[in-house]
Amino acid sequence: MAPTLGNFALWLSLFFAIFQFFTSRKNNKLKFITVSVNGLLISSLISFFLLMYVHIVSDFSVLNVFQNSHTTKPLLYKISGVWGNHEGSMLLWILVLTIFNYFIFKLYNKKNSAFISKTLETQAFITTGFILFTILTSNPFERMIPAQENGLGFNPILQDPALAIHPPLLYIGYVGFSAAFSISIATLSVEDGEKIPWHIYMKPFVLAAWTFLSIGIALGALWAYYELGWGGWWFWDPVENASFMPWLLGTALLHSLIIVEKRKSLRAWVLLLSILAFLLSVIGTFLVRSGILTSVHTFALDPSRGIYILIFAALLGGYSLILFGVKSKRYFDNNYFTFFSKEGSILINNILMVVICSTVFLGTIYPLLIEALTNNKISVGEPYYNSTVIPIMIPAILVMGIGPILGWGKEDKSKTLKKIFPTILLTTIMTIFIFLIYQSYSVIGIAGIILAFWIISNNLLILIKKDKNCSMGMIIAHLGIGLVILGITSSSVWQEEKITKMKIDSETKIKKYNIVFEKINEIKESNYVALRGDFLVYDDKKNIITILKPENRFYLIKNNFTTEASIHTNLFRDLYIVLGEGNLNDGWIVRIYYNPLVIWIWIGSLIIFIGGIVSMNINLRKLKILY
Amino acid sequence: MKKQLLIIPSILFVLILSTFFYLLIIERNPSELPSNLLNKNVPNFKAESLLKNENFVSSKEFGNEIILVNFFATWCSPCRDEHVYIKRFANEKGIRVIGINYKDNSNNAIEWLKNLGNPYSDVPIDKDGRIAIDWGVYGIPETFIVKSKGIIKYRHVGPITKKIYKKINLLIREIEQ
Amino acid sequence: MTNKTFIIIISIFLIQFFLNSSYTVEPDEVLENQKQELRARDISKNVRCMICQNQSIDESNAPLAKDLRIIIRDKIKEGNNDKEIYKFLTDRYGDFILLKPPLKLSTLALWFLPFIFFIIGFFIVFVNNKKSKKI
CATH class of the missing domain: 1.10.8.640 (Cytochrome C biogenesis protein)
Incomplete structure (x- = not known):
């Protein structure tokens, strides 16, 4: 019953989406638009929760449940299992689209009716496209006849709380850019676009997208850090790049919107950026789901899906970019920028963000281009990105530190120098302090630490001075970025690694810690068995600090293994232990990492998220004044 | 800014999408790699033989006819699946097949060939996988077509299926001509 | 099952695993x-x-x-x-x-385009800005 209803609700949402497209296109009856927007939201809510329901009750007459679930799976992962697979994640994608659609509709009033209807029309087109895609190529309600006794289970490596909420956050990000896209299309299309405060409409959506994308990416990295078991968190995998590229453009977009607001400048640029940010989200989806490139996380290998998304992307991109080419003329301006000013620094950062994004895009698709043209295969991996992206990142971070201090328009250089003097002092002190502690010198390390403290101290000082010229959300988010840079630099430059074979009761040393392999335990859980090592960690004063318990798990249903790292965290370092191969006689291979300041990556990301939320609050208030 | 420049984003977009489209419609397996040894000489190696008492010396073996080189192991289940086709190459088509036994237990391998039938003219043993690395092997089973003068003409990664069997036969006929 | 035999059994399981992934x-x-x-x-x-x-x-x-x-x-x-x-x-x-x-002929674009993007970006902005100043 439930799967049939869910399927019906999905078709119903297709109907409402098409209905919304036509009623908002005509824009004659508000009643019709209201019905379609609400109908769309409710029907997609129903179909989403019905899919969740069939996952929770383990209804194995549904193919999607059979393929991805099992009765012994814990409830949390039955729920997250809904979006842990391609079909279900499309349903979540649609749900988020309709929620944003609803918020756009909330902006509707008499003065902007033509503009908002145009936005809703575009949004309805996008929604229709994705619902059709789901129904035609990846319907999660597809039945399985006859119904099975039990499911195939779920990849245990994905059974994890961080990964459970990672996709919804990312989708809010991707889909949030769809709202900016639609607003941009409307701005270009309607006759009196200049008179509409479209940038004020657009900003909360961009902020929401950017904020959630940031925290989503951070959670994915956190998961990789503790789950994949070798202390890394970012691999420059195409799937990661697919989320990183819209984030970069989103960052540029967010900052350009400030200039639009304060100086009525860069409007055409903002319109183009918001189109590109969403197109990149869609192309990212295409790259991940079409099977065109092999990647650790690729969802599905089905060319028909790829062709569908490609055609859809071509329609969206073709229409929007041509529209931009034809209609954007009136949004160009001839405002002059002094580079040594707030808007100057934003402009420079804009260029750098777009350059980085283009570089990442180039690296991601270059192997495909080469293959199409020459039939050769090449790899573009981490070393490429390290040597291209980081050099462009460094000036961007430098500018980011000074930007908030500068004023709008012309700035007196000597005055600025006075302003940044305390920061320079603080940065120097902190940098020396850090190097005294870690006593390791490398060019990248020095550069990274100086930049991190440059940002941190600049923003801390603004925070202390309570500078009215600076937005609170911005300062908090920038502070977060500074902390993230601190964490990334120190954990990658000063990481120490120890790989050794240990028997029970033997001990080893890393940094000032003594680690004793106390015993090995058996673990029997409902869905896995495991070996767990107990490692006592002593500091240099022979006090016991913690017992680390890394595991090797064997999942019976899916017949696969995972290693669970065990981590002891404090504000200064992580101790990270992984149990490897071994047996009672010869001992076990044990890998121990000493990762300095890693936790600041996660704290920083959280602070970025808080900054985004604060900023969203401020911008929503600005929006309310309009009504 | 010149108005014509505004069309650049759409052109770039079209170019990129057409590449994707091309790659989608051509029949391609994204995880298959072309061998770097194509049209080059087979690597020289010397190895113990599973079946004979004398060592296998590559320079003596390759030269006159078309030979298939098949990397296999008893622990690899796809190797078992493709064994039927390897036998058909040897028995029906009369092609010489050299089987390189990759990182395997020799007793198991002898047993395996006894049970399933031995299509190989010789089986050099690759105990530590170094021979495979010289051939650029990255996942067994892999099968190479070597033409006269010991030049590698084709490499297939993965088990030989009906489709691949036909393809290899066709290639061999082409090379013969 | 005693603790020790259990460990041995799991170790055997895990050896299979490590054969594929040490x-x-x-x-x-x-x-x-x-x-x-x-x-x-x-x-x-x-x-x-x-x-x-x-x-x-x-x-x-x-x-x-x-x-x-x-x-x-x-x-x-x-x-x-x-x-x-x-x-x-x-x-x-x-x-x-x-x-x-x-670095090869076929990867020239890969290695130099980022640099060219950088130049183009700043070039466009500077040229536009100069024009604006005249107005």
Whole structure:
């Protein structure tokens, strides 16, 4: 019953989406638009929760449940299992689209009716496209006849709380850019676009997208850090790049919107950026789901899906970019920028963000281009990105530190120098302090630490001075970025690694810690068995600090293994232990990492998220004044 | 800014999408790699033989006819699946097949060939996988077509299926001509 | 089942697992000469694990990755330089095995476009800005 209803609700949402497209296109009856927007939201809510329901009750007459679930799976992962697979994640994608659609509709009033209807029309087109895609190529309600006794289970490596909420956050990000896209299309299309405060409409959506994308990416990295078991968190995998590229453009977009607001400048640029940010989200989806490139996380290998998304992307991109080419003329301006000013620094950062994004895009698709043209295969991996992206990142971070201090328009250089003097002092002190502690010198390390403290101290000082010229959300988010840079630099430059074979009761040393392999335990859980090592960690004063318990798990249903790292965290370092191969006689291979300041990556990301939320609050208030 | 420049984003977009489209419609397996040894000489190696008492010396073996080189192991289940086709190459088509036994237990391998039938003219043993690395092997089973003068003409990664069997036969006929 | 037999049984399970995935660099691989070991690690980080996607052999768990790590160390001990080691690898596996694509005619765009993007970006802004100043 439930799967049939869910399927019906999905078709119903297709109907409402098409209905919304036509009623908002005509824009004659508000009643019709209201019905379609609400109908769309409710029907997609129903179909989403019905899919969740069939996952929770383990209804194995549904193919999607059979393929991805099992009765012994814990409830949390039955729920997250809904979006842990391609079909279900499309349903979540649609749900988020309709929620944003609803918020756009909330902006509707008499003065902007033509503009908002145009936005809703575009949004309805996008929604229709994705619902059709789901129904035609990846319907999660597809039945399985006859119904099975039990499911195939779920990849245990994905059974994890961080990964459970990672996709919804990312989708809010991707889909949030769809709202900016639609607003941009409307701005270009309607006759009196200049008179509409479209940038004020657009900003909360961009902020929401950017904020959630940031925290989503951070959670994915956190998961990789503790789950994949070798202390890394970012691999420059195409799937990661697919989320990183819209984030970069989103960052540029967010900052350009400030200039639009304060100086009525860069409007055409903002319109183009918001189109590109969403197109990149869609192309990212295409790259991940079409099977065109092999990647650790690729969802599905089905060319028909790829062709569908490609055609859809071509329609969206073709229409929007041509529209931009034809209609954007009136949004160009001839405002002059002094580079040594707030808007100057934003402009420079804009260029750098777009350059980085283009570089990442180039690296991601270059192997495909080469293959199409020459039939050769090449790899573009981490070393490429390290040597291209980081050099462009460094000036961007430098500018980011000074930007908030500068004023709008012309700035007196000597005055600025006075302003940044305390920061320079603080940065120097902190940098020396850090190097005294870690006593390791490398060019990248020095550069990274100086930049991190440059940002941190600049923003801390603004925070202390309570500078009215600076937005609170911005300062908090920038502070977060500074902390993230601190964490990334120190954990990658000063990481120490120890790989050794240990028997029970033997001990080893890393940094000032003594680690004793106390015993090995058996673990029997409902869905896995495991070996767990107990490692006592002593500091240099022979006090016991913690017992680390890394595991090797064997999942019976899916017949696969995972290693669970065990981590002891404090504000200064992580101790990270992984149990490897071994047996009672010869001992076990044990890998121990000493990762300095890693936790600041996660704290920083959280602070970025808080900054985004604060900023969203401020911008929503600005929006309310309009009504 | 010149108005014509505004069309650049759409052109770039079209170019990129057409590449994707091309790659989608051509029949391609994204995880298959072309061998770097194509049209080059087979690597020289010397190895113990599973079946004979004398060592296998590559320079003596390759030269006159078309030979298939098949990397296999008893622990690899796809190797078992493709064994039927390897036998058909040897028995029906009369092609010489050299089987390189990759990182395997020799007793198991002898047993395996006894049970399933031995299509190989010789089986050099690759105990530590170094021979495979010289051939650029990255996942067994892999099968190479070597033409006269010991030049590698084709490499297939993965088990030989009906489709691949036909393809290899066709290639061999082409090379013969 | 006693504790000990259980551990032995699971160990056997896990050995199967490690046959397919022994985790990254192992103690018996490590070279005694620290300088040489560091060199080996640096090279390994640039070499792709052929069967896992987008991972270097330094961080990969595949048996082939382990073999290659050992070969790299052997070659270092024999006194080969980095260039010779990379050549050994690309002769067998092609450029695909390098995570950092070598500079060639076909990768010119890959390596120089980021730089060109950078120039173009600033060029457009500066030119536009200069025009604006005149107005």
